[in-house]
Amino acid sequence: MSVIMVVIDGALSSDYNVCENIKKIKLSGSINNTPQGMEVNSLTCIMNMLGIPYKKIPKGRAYLEAIALGESIKDNDLILRCNDIKIKNGRLASSNEVSSKDISKISNFKLIDMGSYKNLLIVRDGRKFYKSLKTFEPHQNIGELITEILPSCENLEFTNFLMKLIYKYNLYPWGQSVKEEFPSFYSLHNINGAVVCKTEIVKGIGRTIKMFTPDLPGTTADVDTDLNIKAKTALELSFKYDFVLLHINGGDESAHRRNIDEKLNFMKKIDCEVIGYLIRNLKKDTSLIVTSDHGTSSENGEHINDCVKYYIYNNNVETQKWINRNCSFQGS
Ligand SMILES: [Zn+2]
Structure with missing residues (x-):
């Protein structure tokens, strides 16, 4: 049965x-x-x-997706989803752009192309940012001013890195998670x-x-x-x-x-x-x-x-x- x-x-x-x-x-x-x-x-x-x-039930999905992809995740890692996005007139115009991105310059972090508009960002030793990190689901915020849906974190250096992903690479980080x-x-x-x-x-x-x-x-x-x-x-x-x-x-x-x-x-x-x-x-x-x-x-x-x-x-x-x-x- x-x-x-x-x-x-x-x-x-x-x-x-x-x-x-x-x-x-x-x-x-x-x-x-x-x-x-x-x-x-x-x-x-x-x-x-x-x-x-x-x-x-965790709030973030990225850890589970990393497991699906066969990645080995350590206790201290932080994992985020990163969507390929389009910003138009200061607003989030699309959260599922299929673009060829130049990610080779992002060197201290592992960015995994999951196909289509989806990527995973693995931040080694990034668990310390997890508690204070706030992000938004991009597909639920289409049309919003990008300045209203920026990720924030107590650590300024890490916040700036996430800003750079958004403004320079059109990669929108969200769905943060850790090993569970x-x-x-x-x-x-x-x-x-x-x-x-x-x-x-x-x-x-x-x-x-x-x-x-x-x-x-x-x-x-x-x-x-x-x-x-x-x-x-x-x-x-x-x-x-x-x-x-x-x-x-x-x-x-x-x-x-x-x-x-x-x-x-x-x-x-x-x-x-x-x-x-x-x-x-x-x-x-x-x-x-x-x-x-x-x-x-x-x-x-x-x-x-x-x-x-x-x-x-x-x-x-x-x-x-x-x-x-x-x-x-x-x-x-
Ligand atoms: Zn859905």
Whole structure:
């Protein structure tokens, strides 16, 4: 008996209207995955969905992403996300520019190109700046005056270095974090888990809580990803593992780009290539949960702190446990 939980990142309840297979699933309800007082993002929501205690959920994502990339992180390191940005008329015009950057001059720090607009900055021995460091999520601050969303820190030299990244290299640092310990998925639930994903934050979560998290060819964490290989891998892993998290990120990226058509087309593709495929091929005792971590508005490009839909096909004991733990059940 096992469970495959498909998490469609950023899907709003209304986005499921274009999904013929998902709409046919009778058992459904809604859930808010954002613990009170915490920021709405995939890190918080997915850790919460996996049953990590609230107090253990970190605010910054960069450490987990560094783990996803196989970096070795020391206790005293500070890790930040750095987005390639565009500043226009003194305002943050874009937080996801794909640019060829000249980063060779930043020598005392390790900057890792994660592809697209994403980079990681590893500051060796930088943990001492962590407590007083304040940063902003760039994708939540599009259109803001850049002077209003500058990072700040007690250490002036380090603050100046971050300013230089922004003004000289158009690299916007945020999401600071340090090395942390997490309970394993097995110790939390007494079952074995696997994660199928491309997005580094989800991969990092999977690996730090010791779920089997393979690297898959052809996956991009955007709408051009290979959904077939993800669906097939999740199915195969469900024969071996009690719980498989299949995370699909592209729709969230579309919504951040404020491209509703792209998002809905991708939802249709997921419905057909992932959900349709899984329903046809699941073992009889395997349960399928289709849900989202949080909604993302295609109108303003922001994450929404509200309930998301979940659908359950082939309800079984493990799914029921998940519902009891996580959901206010409103199923039909
Ligand atoms: Zn997002």
